């Protein structure tokens with residue numbers, strides 16, 4: 256498959272400018288005009304921006320269901336987890352197969368412009384699904400659930416980190432997601448295990464101390480911020496301004512919708528509003544752009560977060576709402592996501608792109624998202640969406656998937 260998107264306003268870590276996005280099989284290419292055979296070309300026009308595909312730095316795909324569960328504020332994540340597992344909705348969720356939940360989770364992320372997800376779960380759970388899922392799930396990682404004696408025993412932090420360092424892949428763990436004495440020692444334990452370095456990616460960090468932040472900054476370790484989930488469970492989020500002051504590589508994640516944001520676009524808006532509320536100043540939109548593109552690419556060591564030549568063609572085209580492409584991110588709602596391309600293939604977007612799909616012979620189906628016509632080019636998706644209509648004897652509505660089929 257080879258095609259060009261012309262007359263496009265592109266933005267990535269190197270800057271912004273007008274140009275062409277060329278795709279050849281699953282990579283981005285620079286178009287060579289001397290070629291005799293011209294590829295299919297589509298004029299996108301001035302009303303759109305093209306960004307690298309967004310990266311959701313924290314999700315639990317198996318937890319992609321709704322409504323949220325919980326009765327916070329909690330002392331730490333454990334009583335929330337107990338509330339979740341004893342909730343009726345947890346039983347209801349089990350009526351879908353794990354693969355179906357994973358599929359729904361991918362659609363939730365895809366329609367918000369996400370092309371890569373970090374799924375916090377042991378390999379044994381997700382490795383059989385990943386090759387069959389429509390978007391990219393990070394598959395090379397080691398992990399611990401959290402660094403505390405009462406964690407879910409998904410992996411031993413010391414051992415898992417050793418493997419990560421040897422294989423040059425990320426070691427991912429929740430950290431200090433709570434305010435009890437042990438939770439607050441998470442970074443101390445990592446230091447003791449010699450497991451705090453550039454391979455360490457830590458999520459939440461709501462109880463990190465000044466000293467922890469200095470150590471994390473010096474170690475060049477990475478932090479993932481999940482403001483919606485933190486605020487829902489603890490009525491408080493991390494001191495992210497202090498994270499940034501310590502020059503820590505910060506990424507943004509939604510967490511699962513059973514505690515966190517509906518999608519990454521809502522998470523961006525919430526991040527901005529909570530930051531302004533906490534510090535009385537605006538969070539620089541350029542930083543937000545980095546938190547969903549180049550920063551997580553660096554943390555998770557994946558070939559993403561950029562629009563450079565020969566990199567995998569994962570990108571998102573959105574409507575232009577403001578003249579500043581970074582500020583634009585804060586205004587996007589689901590209906591503004593105009594095209595999502597995953598590994599070279601247009602999977603979702605506005606019907607405006609239907610002529611391109613036709614030329615490329617890509618089979619697609621019409622759906623409605625937030626009352627706008629869109630296409631979805633993923634085989635099997637309608638079957639799963641239809642199952643949600645009959646599963647409980649009445650149509651189950653998931654607000655992170657506002658899709659109408661007819």
Ligand SMILES: [Zn+2]
Nearest residue numbers: 315375429510
């Ligand atoms: Zn989590």
